[in-house]
Amino acid sequence: MSGAVPPAGTPPPPPPPPPRFADAAREALADPSVRRGLREATSAARAGAAGAVADSADWEELRAAGAAVRDRTLLDLDRYLEELEGAVVEAGGTVHWAVSAADAVRVVAGLVRAQGESGAAVADAPVLREIGLAGGLAAAGIAVLDAGAAAAVAVTGVDFMVAETGALVRSGGDAAPAPSAALVAVAGLEQAVPAWRDLEVFLQLLPRASGAGRTAARTVVWSGPVAGDGPAACHLVLVDNGRTRALADPVGRTALRCIGCEACLNVCPVYERTGPAAYGPGGAGPIGAVRVPLQRGVRGAHAASLPFASTLCGACADVCPVKIDLPGLLVHLRGEVVEARRDRPVPAPELAAMRAAAWTLAEPRRYEAALRRGARWGRLLARGGRIGRLPGRLGKWSDARDLPAPPAQSFRAWWGRR
C-alpha cells in the first residue's frame, strides 16, 4: 500500500466530536428544505416497500428465514470470514482487513494511488457512508467521481459476500461500477453469507424492504478478475469498525443482522423530521442509533445520545426484514448509557431524580405523600386550570405544551372516600 493520507509530516488534528443528537436535531428541524425533501423521499420509499411486502404472501416466512441465516452466520462469523478470504484469494482477488473507519479509508486511498490514479468512481452504500469514504478520499486529495463515471478505479459497497465461493453481490443501487483497472469492494464483516443458496432469501428481502420493488432492477455479482473482461484487479476491504465489539454484546449482536435496506429509516417519525445529519457520522435512523453506540461504546456524548433519539414507537421493528428488535435494542443501550454513568463521583441530576422517583414509588405511603405535595405545587403553578410554565428541566415540556392543573383529589383519595 502506498501513500499515507496526510501528505507530509504532522497528522491533522482530530475533528471535534460530533454534537449530541438533541442539539444537531434542533438545527435540522429549522431547515424547511430538509423537512420537505425527507417527507417526500421517505413516503415514496414507504409506499414502495408496503406495496412489495403486500405482494409477498410469504413475507413473514422470508423474514424469519433471513433472521435465522444471519444469527447462524454471526455465531460462526470468524470461520465464515476465513472461508471467504480463502475463496476470494483463490479467485484472484485480494482481501484487506480494516480495523477502523479511518483504516478503511486509508486502505481505499492507497489502492487508488497504487493504480497511479488521482480519482475514483464511488457508488453510494451504507458502509461507505458509515466510514465517511467520500469525505475521507476528498481530504486525501482523491477526486470522488460519480458511480457511473468511466474511471480506472471504482469503489463500491457490496451487500453480500458469499463465503463458499467468494462472490461479491451488489443488489440495486445506482449505476453498476465498471472500472477498467481495479474494483475496490468495501463491506462490513457481518455482510458474509455462508452459501450461494442463502442469497435466495436476501435478494428478495432487500429490494422489497428498501422500496425498490419485488426484485432489484440490477444485481451485480463479482467473482474475481477475468482475463480480458472487466478490471484486472479485485480488492475486498473488510471493515470491522467496532463490529467485533457489537458481536461481544449478546443482546446487541442481533443488530448485525442488518442488511442495509434502510426500511427503518423510511418509517421513523424522528428521522423523517431530522434527517441523517442530526445523527452525526456513522449511521442514521433507528439502526444507526443502535449500531453507532454498539460499535463505538457509549462513553462519548454523541454516541450516548443516540439511543435516546427515538420515541420507541415501534414502527421500525414492524418493517425490519430481518426482525431486529430495534426498540428493544434502543432500551438496552439506554441501560448501558445509564450504567456507564453510575460510577461518576458526582451523580448526574437525572440519576439523582430517577433514584428519588424510584424511592418514592417503592413505598405506597411515600408515594401518597408525594401525590399530595405534587398537587399543592401544581395548584400554585396553575392559571385558569392549566400549567403554562414548569420549573427546571420540565420547562422543556412547558415551552410548547400546557399541562392540566392537578385535580382536587387523586384517584386513590377519591377511592378512599367512596
Next chain:
Amino acid sequence: MEAVRVALFVACYNDALFPGTGRAVVRLLERLGHRVDFPAAQTCCGQMHWTTGYRREAAALARAFTGVFDGAGAVVTPSASCAATVRASYAGIARAAGDPALAEAAGRLAVYELTEFLVDVLGVTDVGARFPHRVAYQPTCHALRGLGVGDRPLRLLASVRDLELVDLPAAEECCGFGGTFAVKNADVSVALAADKVRHVRATSADVLCALDNSCLAHIGGALSRLHAGVRVAHLAEILAGPEEG
C-alpha cells in the same frame, strides 16, 4: 354473564393527574355488573425507569408490582403503555436484573388494557354509553403496535349513541410523546406534536380520544397552548358516559 372481579391498576400518572379516567373505569365496569377492587399498595409499573435506562430502579418497581397483583386474577388498566410494559417488558427487566423469579411472577399475571378486557373477556362492544360529540381516535403506539388492540376501540366507539366518529389522517404515526423523550428531545417531540395537531384539526373533531393519557397530555398540551378548541379524553371517559356531579 356472571359478575367478574377485577383488580384495577390505575397507573401512577392517572392517579395523580387524570383521576377522572380511573373513576370512569370504575363506573363503567360497575354499570356492566362487575366488581372492582383497587389494591391500595399499587404505585407504578416501572415503565419510565425502564425505557430511560434505569434497569435497577425498574426491577425494584416491577417486583413491587408483581407482589401487589400476585393472585389478583384479571388486572385491568386504562393505560396501554403500562399494560404493554408488564406483558412485554417485564421479561426483559427480569433478564437484565438476573431475577428469574421476577419473570415467573410476571408470567402469572393477567394484565389487560381496558378495551381488551371489555371486548375479549367480557365480550361486549355496546357498553350502553351516550356521547353526543364528534370524536377522533388516536391509536397510540403501545396500543397499536405494543399490544395489537386492533379495531377493539373503534368497535366500542361505534356502539356509543350519538357519537360521530371521524377518521384521523396519518393516525398510525407517533405523536412524539415517547416518555422522557418529550423532555430529552423536546424539539423533535414538539415537531411531531405539530403535525399531529394539524391532522387532528383537519378532522374538525371536538374530542380526541386514546388509550393512553400520557400521549393525550402531550397532544392535548399542544392543542391547549394553541387554543385549538379540541378537547382530549381517555376512551374510558367516553364509554362511561357523562360524569355525574
